[in-house]
Amino acid sequence: MRNLLEFLAKYNHWFLFVILEVISLTLLFRFNSYQGSVFFSSANAVTGKVYEWDAAVKTFFNLTKINQQLNTRNLYLEQTVRKLSEQIKSNTGDSTRLQRAQMEILKDYKLIPAKVITNSIDKRDNFITLDKGSADGVRKDMGVACGNGVVGVVYMVSEHYSVVIPVLNSKSNISVTIKKRGYYGYLHWTGGAAELAYVDDIPRHAHFRLGDLVETSGYSSIFPPGIIVGQILHVYNSHDGLSYRIQVRLTTDFGNIRDVCIIDNSAMEERINLLRSAEDSLKIKQN
Incomplete structure (x- = not known):
């Protein structure tokens, strides 16, 4: 405890400087609309980047599970498309009809x-x-x-x-x-x-x-x-x-x-x- 008190007494001017800086910055951003908006925009940008990095890390560690889901779904979709194409070809003799229908549905949508x-x-x-x-x-x-x-x-x-x-x-x-x-x-x-x-x-x-x-x-x-x-x-x-x-x-x-x-x-x-x-x-x- 004595060492702590000596440390605080030795560097008290630095602690006082930090406290005054925090108070002045708080007053600056709180009571000045322009500075406040700049701080808010910057904070949002920083927060967004932090969230983005966090999501990137989580995505990296979940890649194995995600790839398994994608492979399973791709296999299902490939089988479905093949069966539909074969059915349409057998009924109409035109294997490209399904593809044209899908393109017609999606042409108005940008993803x-x-x-x-x-x-x-x-x-x-x-x-x-x-x-x-x-x-x-x-x-x-x-x-x-x-x-x-x-x-x-x-x-x-x-x-x-x-x-x-x-x-x-x-x-x-x-x-x-x-x-x-x-x-x-x-x-x-x-x-x-x-x-x-x-x-x-x-x-x-x-x-x-x-x-x-x-x-x-x-x-x-x-x-x-x-x-x-x-x-x-x-x-x-x-x-x-x-x-x-x-x-x-x-x-x-x-x-x-x-x-x-x-x-x-x-x-x-x-x-x-x-x-x-x-x-x-x-x-x-x-x-």
Whole structure:
């Protein structure tokens, strides 16, 4: 204790200098808007870089598992494409028809690849940070998906980073449909297990089975139709008894998500905006 007191007494002027510097910098950045904004921007840039380095380290140590998943999925996709090509060729004699159909579907969509640098699954309102921003063409309200299915919607965008509201967020509200059944509803997450979500407002007269796939409906300017969401696990009555609520096992593994694609669906957005303009024009004429 005596040595500590002697040390503090010997270098007390240095401690006083550091304390005064901290106080002056705090006053400078807190009560001067320009300096405060510069500090905030710099801090965000530094934080973003730190998160990016942290994500890079985690990705490196998960490469083995990710490669195994990619190899398995590639094998499945190769088998599926081969079977479909053989079936189309046997029915029509044209093995390139499927390829042309796929190109026709995807021609209006630009995909922006991005990496996840922060992610959470244990909160009521989870968020995902991506390493792409406005400089890369990312805008608010763009859809985000991965190889296994839907991820979420872009919520905030800076120059080099963007924040996504994933399915695992109480604010998430995605229009979906039961594949090949034609019934529509809205996907919600109510907390708890990261692999389970719910679809509300399925009509009582709907016919479907456990195990049916759920996919995006394409009824908004965010997601094109047909992106996989999950598989029906259970069916419940809604609170008012007028519709069904179905429990869905999500195909996206949010606890191990690393690479995603941001969907630039400009063509569909233009179509939706044109339709809204037409509806507004009719309302004005009626008034």
